[in-house]
Amino acid sequence: MNGRRLAGDFQVVVRSYVRNPVALFFSLIFPIILIALFGAILGGNGSVSTPLAVENLDHNSPASQAFLAALNNTSLVQITMVNYSAQNFGVALGNNGYTTGLIIPQGFQANYTNRTPVDVFLYTNPEDASDAGIAESAVQGVVTAFNLHAACSTCSPILGITSRNVGSQVYKEIDYLIPGLIGFTILTSPMFSMVDVAASYRKDGIFRELSLTPLTKAEWLTSRILWYVLLTFISAGIMIGAGIVLFNAHVQVNAGILPFLFAGPFLFVSLGMLAGTVAKTPESAALIGNIITFPMMFLSGTFFAVSLFPSWLQPIAHVLPLYYVIDGMNQVMLFSNATRALTDLVIVMAIALVFFGLAVRFFTWRDE
Amino acid sequence: MRQAIEVHGLVKEYPGLMAVDHIDFTVAAGSVFAFLGPNGAGKTTTTEILEGLRRRTEGEVRVLDLDPWKDGYALHRKIGVIPQDFRFFEKITPREGIQYYGALFGTHPDPADLLRRVALEDKADSRYDTLSGGQKQKMGLALSLTNDPQICFLDEPTTGLDPHARRAIWEVIRGLRAEGRTVFLTTHYLEEAELLADRVAIIHHGRIIAAGTPTEIIRTRGRPERLLIEAPASLADYLRTNAGVSAEAHDGRVEVPLGTKGDALRVLNAVATSGIPWEGFTTTQDTLEDVFVRLVGQMDEGTLKSEGHA
Ligand SMILES: Nc1ncnc2c1ncn2[C@@H]1O[C@H](COP(=O)(O)OP(=O)(O)OP(=O)(O)O)[C@@H](O)[C@H]1O
Ligand SMILES: [Mg+2]
Numbered sequence: 149m150n151g152r153r154l155a156g157d158f159q160v161v162v163r164s165y166v167r168n169p170v171a172l173f174f175s176l177i178f179p180i181i182l183i184a185l186f187g188a189i190l191g192g193n194g195s196v197s198t199p200l201a202v203e204n205l206d207h208n209s210p211a212s213q214a215f216l217a218a219l220n221n222t223s224l225v226q227i228t229m230v231n232y233s234a235q236n237f238g239v240a241l242g243n244n245g246y247t248t249g250l251i252i253p254q255g256f257q258a259n260y261t262n263r264t265p266v267d268v269f270l271y272t273n274p275e276d277a278s279d280a281g282i283a284e285s286a287v288q289g290v291v292t293a294f295n296l297h298a299a300c301s302t303c304s305p306i307l308g309i310t311s312r313n314v315g316s317q318v319y320k321e322i323d324y325l326i327p328g329l330i331g332f333t334i335l336t337s338p339m340f341s342m343v344d345v346a347a348s349y350r351k352d353g354i355f356r357e358l359s360l361t362p363l364t365k366a367e368w369l370t371s372r373i374l375w376y377v378l379l380t381f382i383s384a385g386i387m388i389g390a391g392i393v394l395f396n397a398h399v400q401v402n403a404g405i406l407p408f409l410f411a412g413p414f415l416f417v418s419l420g421m422l423a424g425t426v427a428k429t430p431e432s433a434a435l436i437g438n439i440i441t442f443p444m445m446f447l448s449g450t451f452f453a454v455s456l457f458p459s460w461l462q463p464i465a466h467v468l469p470l471y472y473v474i475d476g477m478n479q480v481m482l483f484s485n486a487t488r489a490l491t492d493l494v495i496v497m498a499i500a501l502v503f504f505g506l507a508v509r510f511f512t513w514r515d516e
Numbered sequence: 517m518r519q520a521i522e523v524h525g526l527v528k529e530y531p532g533l534m535a536v537d538h539i540d541f542t543v544a545a546g547s548v549f550a551f552l553g554p555n556g557a558g559k560t561t562t563t564e565i566l567e568g569l570r571r572r573t574e575g576e577v578r579v580l581d582l583d584p585w586k587d588g589y590a591l592h593r594k595i596g597v598i599p600q601d602f603r604f605f606e607k608i609t610p611r612e613g614i615q616y617y618g619a620l621f622g623t624h625p626d627p628a629d630l631l632r633r634v635a636l637e638d639k640a641d642s643r644y645d646t647l648s649g650g651q652k653q654k655m656g657l658a659l660s661l662t663n664d665p666q667i668c669f670l671d672e673p674t675t676g677l678d679p680h681a682r683r684a685i686w687e688v689i690r691g692l693r694a695e696g697r698t699v700f701l702t703t704h705y706l707e708e709a710e711l712l713a714d715r716v717a718i719i720h721h722g723r724i725i726a727a728g729t730p731t732e733i734i735r736t737r738g739r740p741e742r743l744l745i746e747a748p749a750s751l752a753d754y755l756r757t758n759a760g761v762s763a764e765a766h767d768g769r770v771e772v773p774l775g776t777k778g779d780a781l782r783v784l785n786a787v788a789t790s791g792i793p794w795e796g797f798t799t800t801q802d803t804l805e806d807v808f809v810r811l812v813g814q815m816d817e818g819t820l821k822s823e824g825h826a
Contacts, residue, residue, distance in 0.1 A: 156619025160605055160612075167607035167643070352603045356569055360592045361620040361663075514569045514588075 158371040179383040187395040200225040201249040211257035224286040248283035273314040327477035332450040334412035346424020347433035359513030376413035404480035415500035425511040520545040520698040526575035537722035550713035596665030602656035606645040617662040635684035706805035738802030747794035759786040
């Protein structure tokens with residue numbers, strides 16, 4: 149690597165982009181559009197019922213099941229059964245992106261039939277008042293119904309509600325969405341443009357022109373990587389800012405995400421170049437680019453957390469490089485799990501280096 | 517003189533096509549060599565093999581004592597190339613392009629000076645995609661000079677240029693030669709080759725059909741010099757019978773091929789004694805273009821064999 153050549157080439161890349169106002173406008177405005185769009189979809193209270201994570205510790209007793217069926221009939225909440233028994237329920241809820249949760253305690257049926265007072269445990273997040281309010285009214289409604297059903301003139305209500313807070317750190321969908329959408333731009337912006345550049349520069353003879361200079365293929369690719377790293381830094385900043393300002397997102401912004409904002413573009417610029425190298429024409433390049441990009445775009449945790457996928461789909465996510473970029477950013481920005489973030493980073497860097505090596509090896513300036 | 521380029525038995529085969537068919541030539545260091553031929557003759561193919569951009573099928577090629585394909589990286593520092601269809605980054609200006617190439621080659625070219633040499637100073641700060649075809653070509657030429665090359669490969673550098681711009685490029689080529697650089701030039705303008713080139717080679721269907729200095733080629737492959745006399749057709753008959761020359765009449769002129777210098781005197785004497793009125797005379801000679809057109813035509817008719825060596 150020669151610094152002056154690299155700097156010279158980088159300058160050409162920057163000028164080429166900056167002087168293309170439409171492209172530049174979209175690459176800066178697109179992150180805001182993404183956040184605003186998805187934030188509005190997820191944040192809207194419309195007809196979508198509030199997700200409620202339920203753990204039934206009463207071994208699916210008929211009474212507990214009747215209680216849940218009644219809760220489900222309210223249509224106010226959408227019940228997902230979970231099993232966090234080994235963990236602190238409130239923290240586990242938070243880690244899995246729920247703002248509301250319910251525990252049906254062990255002995256629920258026995259107590260109810262014996263008319264011994266027993267409480268269900270409702271977890272809500274005071275910061276998300278609307279979800280909390282909906283869940284509270286749904287659970288309160290069912291509790292009241294059950295009490296009326298078992299009512300007698302002398303006895304006090306059997307069922308009650310103990311309210312607790314969802315764990316220390318609370319995540320809403322928008323929080324998940326920020327690493328996901330950053331990952332989305334890390335993937336799409338270099339991939340689509342690199343496959344195009346690779347094929348059209350060959351067609352236009354720009355590679356042939358460059359092959360007549362001492363610029364090396366590694367330098368050429370590196371200056372593109374540096375540009376996309378810069379672009380990613382900017383667009384990630386915009387997305388985090390927009391998420392916080394528009395949707396009150398709770399993400400930790402720290403230097404821990406920087407390695408991912410570097411390794412991600414490094415990986416996908418190399419992969420895009422590799423794909424463009426395989427293609428012989430700009431048209432087939434676009435096709436190959438799409439074939440690689442689309443599965444990753446949806447199956448890596450960009451718009452939906454991978455943990456919400458059906459189990460047969462999850463292994464597929466785990467072979468997609470973007471999954472590790474997004475998971476790593478999730479670990480840094482949401483869960484503060486440095487060990488897992490580091491593992492993800494090592495995986496991403498390793499894949500990036502392999503793709504970089506392959507791209508430099510196989511892309512050719514001149515007709516062989 | 518040292519040879520800048522040596523080519524022996526060069527062959528380039530594309531699937532189903534012999535684009536270059538066993539050609540030989542050498543280019544002396546410091547000379548201007550023009551490579552001529554009709555469309556599809558194999559000029560660009562040969563040029564790009566010399567530049568290390570295409571792999572040859574067979575044959576021996578040395579450029580500045582390097583094998584262009586294997587030692588391309590080393591060679592490219594020493595040569596300047598303007599490809600036939602030069603394209604560049606759309607949004608970059610000629611000035612920036614020169615600075616960019618300076619960075620790549622590790623040189624410090626003066627953009628203003630280079631652009632003045634190719635008569636493009638007025639467009640120094642216009643982006644490539646706003647330049648006209650000829651201006652793009654000039655930008656390519658300026659870029660090819662940023663690394664102070666020993667050999668300049670110019671593949672049709674003047675195609676599409678206006679007469680003024682073409683002359684500016686000619687001046688650049690003369691300047692390159694004066695600075696001791698070797699110029700390998702392809703062109704469709706035969707007068708350009710005649711004016712600029714120390715040696716030319718004519719290639720057709722991948723074979724060299726004539727080679728040498730322009731005067732040599734005209735002398736050996738052209739028709740003899742001819743005398744044109746403005747006179748009625750009866751003069752032609754008179755000269756045929758009285759001067760023993762093969763005079764022909766057309767377009768109000770009588771044309772007489774001249775074998776030797778003596779022929780001219782004999783014919784003019786005969787004209788004077790004929791008593792036939794005449795207006796004046798000129799002599800005419802084949803140009804390189806005349807020779808080119810005839811050789812190419814003869815080869816297409818199958819009446820010409822290629823020259824083995826150039
Ligand atoms: N990449 C290629 N694959 C197959 N055939 C090719 C290729 N490049 C050139 N040819 C063929 O080889 C022959 C010589 O082409 P070349 O470009 O060398 O001609 P040229 O003398 O430069 O012509 P022009 O004056 O039109 O530029 C042509 O018949 C052309 O069709
Ligand atoms: Mg050509």
